[in-house]
Amino acid sequence: MSEDEQQNQGDNFSKTQLFVTIRLTKPDEINTLLQLQTKSLRILTAKDYDRRQIEAIIERNYRLNQFRMGAITFVAEYEGKIIGFAILNRIFRIIDAVFVHPDFVRRSVGKQLMFAIEQEAIQRKIKSLLVLSSLTAINFYQALGYQILGETTISHNKIKIPCVYMKKQFLPFTLIDRLYGWIIIVLSCAAIARFLYLVLSLSH
Numbered sequence: 001m002s003e004d005e006q007q008n009q010g011d012n013f014s015k016t017q018l019f020v021t022i023r024l025t026k027p028d029e030i031n032t033l034l035q036l037q038t039k040s041l042r043i044l045t046a047k048d049y050d051r052r053q054i055e056a057i058i059e060r061n062y063r064l065n066q067f068r069m070g071a072i073t074f075v076a077e078y079e080g081k082i083i084g085f086a087i088l089n090r091i092f093r094i095i096d097a098v099f100v101h102p103d104f105v106r107r108s109v110g111k112q113l114m115f116a117i118e119q120e121a122i123q124r125k126i127k128s129l130l131v132l133s134s135l136t137a138i139n140f141y142q143a144l145g146y147q148i149l150g151e152t153t154i155s156h157n158k159i160k161i162p163c164v165y166m167k168k169q170f171l172p173f174t175l176i177d178r179l180y181g182w183i184i185i186v187l188s189c190a191a192i193a194r195f196l197y198l199v200l201s202l203s204h
């Protein structure tokens, strides 16, 4: 299949659902996942980003090391091969990645990975998840109930990459959650004000 044909694959209507095995990744699979991510980005995001932007995203993701502390990585396995993966960062409560091999898109692999991520989040009492979505994945996240919070631009090696912040709430926030949120905001403001006061008083 040519690259152009592969690029159009994501726009095709759904084919039959592919039932995959979703499991946690093993430490020796990171290189496989990085290769899959690179292929998925180069082929599937080519309709939304130019070549320089795609290479910048790939390099940025390598540098960020999404498999860092707090990452819970699920892989989708089909006939013994990894054809997709997704990362939940339980510390920052964000979805750090969802990538599917271009040969297997629109067959519910992404959806099955996201189901595992969301179940994991719910078990950990995480009430909402945030994702910095590529332009390519907006429809995918929307289909799964994520809402657009706003557009943003990330920059890597001076190359600008437009993205979108999206969020999904699974469980309602209680009064205690809100109170806790406000306490954190007030304490952070107080800490910043104190820091500024100290800096200003030292400079006089």
Ligand SMILES: CC(C)(COP(=O)(O)OP(=O)(O)OC[C@H]1O[C@@H](n2cnc3c(N)ncnc32)[C@H](O)[C@@H]1OP(=O)(O)O)[C@@H](O)C(=O)NCCC(=O)NCCS
Binding pocket: 010, 011, 013, 014, 015, 040, 041, 044, 045, 097, 098, 099, 100, 101, 104, 105, 106, 107, 108, 109, 110, 111, 112, 132, 133, 134, 136, 137, 139, 140, 141, 143, 144
């Ligand atoms: C986004 C991505 C993970 C989706 O994976 P997928 O396995 O193809 O998605 P699914 O088949 O589970 O799609 C679930 C639903 O999302 C929506 N959807 C997915 N891809 C879509 C597309 N290209 N256009 C419109 N809707 C889409 C559809 O409603 C789909 O349901 P349907 O096929 O029954 O209509 C995959 O296309 C990918 O890896 N993209 C490139 C990398 C990327 O941008 N990742 C996100 C990083 S933030």
